[in-house]
Amino acid sequence: MPDPRSGPAHPLSVGEVAERSGVSVSTLHFYERENLIEAERTAGNQRRYRRDVLRRLSFIRVSQRVGVPLKDIRSALESLPSGRTPTRHDWERLSKRWREELESRIKALEQLRDDLTDCIGCGCLSLESCALQNPSDRLGSAGPGPRRWTVS
Known part of the structure; x- marks a missing residue:
């Protein structure tokens, strides 16, 4: 049962x-x-x-x-x-x-x-490719944090 x-x-x-x-x-x-x-x-x-x-x-x-x-x-x-x-x-x-x-x-x-392999997207210029993707650290003027990875 x-x-x-x-x-x-x-x-x-x-x-x-x-x-x-x-x-x-x-x-x-x-x-x-x-x-x-x-x-x-x-x-x-x-x-x-x-x-x-x-x-x-x-x-x-x-x-x-x-x-x-x-x-x-x-x-x-x-x-x-x-x-x-x-x-x-x-x-x-x-x-x-x-x-x-x-x-x-x-x-x-x-x-x-x-x-991820190329750049963390923050404008830090710490990697060789950053100078190509973010010349003169133009992303740095937008403030702290990642700038290329913002999802719109």
């Missing part, structure tokens, strides 16, 4: 979520404090998570891996429904919202990959 605690409606303990997601318990607590995920509390004050938290955790981890700040992740997750499991349509809407930002990140990463 199947265990009734393993059904789709059965909430998961913090340990079960940690095991299933590969995220440490302390990280789950941090995500909860940062309002990235939610937990309900039992009468004994133990955390219980709805199963859709596993998808949210995957989204958080992948987003972090590509450099998306937590504030942007939080904003994206806030656009998902909180009273029900997000549908495919909900995730598609979030994806469309992020498309432009992700394309911009991809462009910046490709530029970094292609230009």
Whole structure:
């Protein structure tokens, strides 16, 4: 006979979520404090998570891996429904919202990959090629930081 605690409606303990997601318990607590995920509390004050938290955790981890700040992740997750499991349509809407930002990140990463060997793009004149790409340090007059790598 199947265990009734393993059904789709059965909430998961913090340990079960940690095991299933590969995220440490302390990280789950941090995500909860940062309002990235939610937990309900039992009468004994133990955390219980709805199963859709596993998808949210995957989204958080992948987003972090590509450099998306937590504030942007939080904003994206806030656009998902909180009273029900997000549908495919909900995730598609979030994806469309992020498309432009992700394309911009991809462009910046490709530029970094292609230009890193020659110059960091800051006008420092520290490499031989800088004198050719940035004569008289003209980029230095635009202020500190990289100038050739700004994504428009």
